[in-house]
Amino acid sequence: MATTVFVAPVILWTFLFTTASGVRVSNKTYVEINGVSACFRRFNATHQIGCNSKASGNVGVVYYVESTDDIDYIVNTANQAPYAILMGPKLFTLTNVQNLWNSGKINGMMVIHLDTTPIPDAFSPDTTCPNDQYGLYHGNSNYSNCRQGEWNFNGNSMMFQDYAFPIFVMKDKSEVNYLIHDCFEKFNKPLTKGHPRDYPLCAVELKDSMSGSKDSVTCIRRNNMQVNLNPETYCDPLGDNNIVAPLKAVPSTKDYPANSVIVAAARMDTFSMFENEYPGADSHVTGIVALLAVAEAIGKVKERIIQQNNSKDILFTFLQGEAFDYIGSSRIVYDMENKKFPQEPVSGETHVHPINLEHISHFVEVNQLGLRDKGKLWIHTDPISVDSSRTISDEINEMIKNITDIAGQVDLDLGETAATKPLPPSSVQRFLKKRQFPAIVITDHENEFTNKYYNSRFDRAVTIQADTSDYDIPTEQAKQLTKVATTVARSLFLLATGENATDIEADVTKVHHMLYCFLVNKSCDLFQEIIEEENLNTLLESSTPYPFYVGVTATDNHVTSLTKRLLSLYTGDRQEKVIKKDCNVPEKYKVYEYTWMEGQKQPDSEKRNGFCMRSTVKLTTAKSPAFDLTGLFPDL
Numbered sequence: 001m002a003t004t005v006f007v008a009p010v011i012l013w014t015f016l017f018t019t020a021s022g023v024r025v026s027n028k029t030y031v032e033i034n035g036v037s038a039c040f041r042r043f044n045a046t047h048q049i050g051c052n053s054k055a056s057g058n059v060g061v062v063y064y065v066e067s068t069d070d071i072d073y074i075v076n077t078a079n080q081a082p083y084a085i086l087m088g089p090k091l092f093t094l095t096n097v098q099n100l101w102n103s104g105k106i107n108g109m110m111v112i113h114l115d116t117t118p119i120p121d122a123f124s125p126d127t128t129c130p131n132d133q134y135g136l137y138h139g140n141s142n143y144s145n146c147r148q149g150e151w152n153f154n155g156n157s158m159m160f161q162d163y164a165f166p167i168f169v170m171k172d173k174s175e176v177n178y179l180i181h182d183c184f185e186k187f188n189k190p191l192t193k194g195h196p197r198d199y200p201l202c203a204v205e206l207k208d209s210m211s212g213s214k215d216s217v218t219c220i221r222r223n224n225m226q227v228n229l230n231p232e233t234y235c236d237p238l239g240d241n242n243i244v245a246p247l248k249a250v251p252s253t254k255d256y257p258a259n260s261v262i263v264a265a266a267r268m269d270t271f272s273m274f275e276n277e278y279p280g281a282d283s284h285v286t287g288i289v290a291l292l293a294v295a296e297a298i299g300k301v302k303e304r305i306i307q308q309n310n311s312k313d314i315l316f317t318f319l320q321g322e323a324f325d326y327i328g329s330s331r332i333v334y335d336m337e338n339k340k341f342p343q344e345p346v347s348g349e350t351h352v353h354p355i356n357l358e359h360i361s362h363f364v365e366v367n368q369l370g371l372r373d374k375g376k377l378w379i380h381t382d383p384i385s386v387d388s389s390r391t392i393s394d395e396i397n398e399m400i401k402n403i404t405d406i407a408g409q410v411d412l413d414l415g416e417t418a419a420t421k422p423l424p425p426s427s428v429q430r431f432l433k434k435r436q437f438p439a440i441v442i443t444d445h446e447n448e449f450t451n452k453y454y455n456s457r458f459d460r461a462v463t464i465q466a467d468t469s470d471y472d473i474p475t476e477q478a479k480q481l482t483k484v485a486t487t488v489a490r491s492l493f494l495l496a497t498g499e500n501a502t503d504i505e506a507d508v509t510k511v512h513h514m515l516y517c518f519l520v521n522k523s524c525d526l527f528q529e530i531i532e533e534e535n536l537n538t539l540l541e542s543s544t545p546y547p548f549y550v551g552v553t554a555t556d557n558h559v560t561s562l563t564k565r566l567l568s569l570y571t572g573d574r575q576e577k578v579i580k581k582d583c584n585v586p587e588k589y590k591v592y593e594y595t596w597m598e599g600q601k602q603p604d605s606e607k608r609n610g611f612c613m614r615s616t617v618k619l620t621t622a623k624s625p626a627f628d629l630t631g632l633f634p635d636l
Contacts, residue, residue: 033179035172037113037274038208039163043235044325049159050273053108053166057207060084060107064184071096073194075103080196082107084204086170086179089113089458090120094156097163106165108206112176113169113277113457122452125159125273126323128152129425130455134325136382136422136429143383143422151424153448159273159455166208169274169457179204236552239623242328243268243318243564244342245571246352247298248306249616250313251591252345256353259361259437261313262495264488265329265427266291266366267322268559269550270455277457278547281464281519282444285548286369286481288318288563289514293485293506294366296570298492301504305496312361312496316571318563319427320622321550323455327624329430333357334625337434342618343590350589352616357431362399362495363439365428369484370464370477371450376413377484379403380441382423388436395438403440403491409502412483417446424449442488461519471516471524478512485511514566518559522546529608530565530597553623564617568595572615583612593617 039051061080065071065087074083083105087096092111100106129146137143170176183202190196250256266287270280279285295316298305305311321327335341336356343351369377379400386393400416407414423429426441444450453459461467466477474482485506493501517524521543531539546558575583575594583596592614599609 031178033170033172033175033204035175036110036168036170037277039167039273040208040275042238048162051163051165051167051208053206053208055209057205057209058082058084058107058166059203059205061201061203062086062179062184062188064180064189065091067091068096071099074105075099077194078105078196080201081105084108084110084206086110086184087112088117089123090118093120094158094161097158101163101165108165108204109167110179110204110206111167111169113171113274114173114176116173119458122154123458124152124155124449124452124454124456125157126152126155126271126455127157127160128155130155131322131326131425134330134430135425136384136432140384148421149447151445151447151449152454154452155454159271166206167273168206168208169277237623237627238321238324238550239327239331239553239621240269240320240550240555240557241560241619242320242332242622243316243560243567243617244332244620245295245316245567245615245617246342246355247302247314247316247571247616249591250353251589252351252353254353256355256359258358261315261355261359261361262492263315263317263360263363263428263431264291264294264365264492265317265319265363267328267427268318268320268548268563269323270459270548271323271550272455272457274457276547276549278549279457279460279519279545280455280548281459281461281466282368282370282451282453283323283455283459284368285515285518286444286464286477287366289511289518290366290369290481290485290488291316291318292514292563292566292570293482293511294489294492295567296510297485297489297504297506299571301493301501302571304501305493308497314492314496315355316567318560318567320557320560321624322427324550325624326427326430327550328622329427331622331625332620333430333434334628335620342620348588350591352591352618357435360431360435360437362395363428363431363437364399364488364492364495365426365439365441366484366488367424367426367441367443368449368451368454369442369444369481370466371444372413372480373445373447373450374415376415378415378417378443378446380417380421380423380426380443381419382428382432382436382439383420385432385436385439386419392436392438396440399438399440399491399495402494403487406490406494406500407483407487409490410483410486412480412487414442414487415446421447442484461515466515466519468516468520471513471521474508474512475515478508478515481515482506482508482511517545517562519545525600526566527562528598529600530562530569532596533598533610536598550622560619564619565595565597568593568613568615568617569597571617572613575612575614578612580610580612591616 041050041052060082063083128150187202267284270283319328428439468475490504513526517527522545523540580596583594595613
């Protein structure tokens with residue numbers, strides 16, 4: 001499997017203006033622009049995608065494009081190239097970008113991205129069939145390439161083009177106004193239609209230079225060829241950590257039967273074309289919040305599962321890098337096959353019992369959940385698994401009947417897709433490529449995505465009606481996701497024990513708080529209570545939510561850390577009378593992990609009631625296994 005690689009960029013977040021045709025006359029002729037985010041370069045095994053500027057930057061005369069007529073003017077008439085195009089998001093389409101670039105007159109682009117700017121009715125820079133090349137159906141004559149219907153109908157594949165020029169989004173209103181009024185209209189806008197202005201002109205310098213090129217294989221080889229003491233890093237693998245938590249703390253010294261683990265999974269990441277513009281409200285945040293709420297509901301009754309001798313275990317799984325070729329799920333499958341999941345055994349230490357593919361009995365995945373098709377959610381299954389085994393078919397039918405019945409108890413409308421329809425893009429596909437078992441995926445769409453902004457900068461809280469400023473009053477979205485979480489929690493309990501449990505309830509307040517913290521304000525009370533003291537000030541620096549991009553393996557991901565802490569809080573055990581310095585893992589018994597949380601503020605004090613949580617929550621590597629195999633990027 002080819003693995004996408006992020007280039008280590010040298011990006012100067014500045015624009016430079018001059019009234020002398022882009023040539024520096026004096027420092028006074030330059031204005032620095034800071035409110036921007038860049039499109040940057042990435043690689044996979046065969047090619048490069050994204051944007052790049054010359055090392056010295058790209059200079060272009062600013063032209064504010066307001067209509068397709070302006071694009072036609074640039075392409076056919078304008079004679080003061082090279083240009084740096086400024087445009088609104090509605091005109092930023094693959095066709096318009098290609099037409100402008102093919103004209104040979106373009107040196108860069110700037111796309112307006114303000115809260116008040118009208119956005120397109122639909123925009124997804126992903127493909128119409130996301131991750132198809134790495135999923136279960138690749139090469140299948142019946143299902144590959146979305147033969148049964150395109151899931152992401154609005155996908156335009158802009159993310160996967162190779163642009164030989166820089167593209168930025170402009171996020172500051174005053175800077176956008178400066179570009180339009182004090183630069184373009186004052187110096188560059190034709191005084192009469194079709195007649196270019198004379199010099200002096202206003203130009204910008206767009207600098208987004210990156211040192212990598214061609215493909216992942218070449219870039220990694222350049223890294224490895226260096227022998228000096230201070231080598232330059234050309235690129236790093238995309239990746240981070242998965243989060244896993246088996247409900248039962250079964251040590252490696254005990255037996256662990258086959259078909260005894262139910263996997264409950266959600267993906268943690270998204271992407272867009274531009275740095276730090278990764279809201280992912282429906283793409284994955286609804287799934288993260290729902291599964292955390294499931295874990296919280298199950299955590300309150302976990303002893304009823306753990307103490308039952310014949311009950312199945314529940315493995316809560318949050319997967320990173322899924323937007324890029326299923327990085328996280330591919331890695332877990334690889335580690336399971338090599339008997340080192342959730343951690344590699346160490347002689348003399350007792351760990352959580354290794355979990356392999358043969359241990360999986362059922363798989364339940366929650367996907368996009370926020371924009372319900374025909375007012376309901378939908379259950380998807382894999383037709384290949386259904387056709388392969390009568391036993392699997394019967395068990396899937398039983399899963400569907402049970403979860404549908406339970407949904408009725410909480411007034412959740414849950415539909416079933418046609419048995420002949422393949423799974424939508426989902427993490428379970430990587431597992432089913434290696435072993436078939438009963439699996440369902442719960443989403444908000446029956447056929448094509450209801451999310452018209454899949455994996456884009458427009459997939460925001462407002463698009464799923466979760467953009468509230470009130471931390472204490474649950475939104476309608478929070479209420480609906482609570483129904484989903486209650487349904488899934490009761491269904492998992494039934495799968496694990498064979499018993500119905502109508503007393504299991506997800507907490508709507510916690511669901512609302514998580515949506516608010518992930519999508520609206522990261523310095524919320526919930527995140528303050530679970531974070532460690534040394535990172536509290538960083539959390540409080542701004543309210544801007546953390547981005548949901550997987551990042552590179554050399555960096556720590558804030559979202560992963562916070563999700564891990566929430567899962568520890570919801571499934572773990574609070575350790576009474578344990579102070580911070582004693583909240584740690586015993587030397588050789590590493591079944592559990594210990595996490596110190598700052599807790600709530602004490603009344604009339606800045607001090608917090610900190611506490612220690614013991615849980616089975618662990619981080620596992622979410623880096624493509626291709627980097628660990630002999631020969632870079634073999635076909636997995």
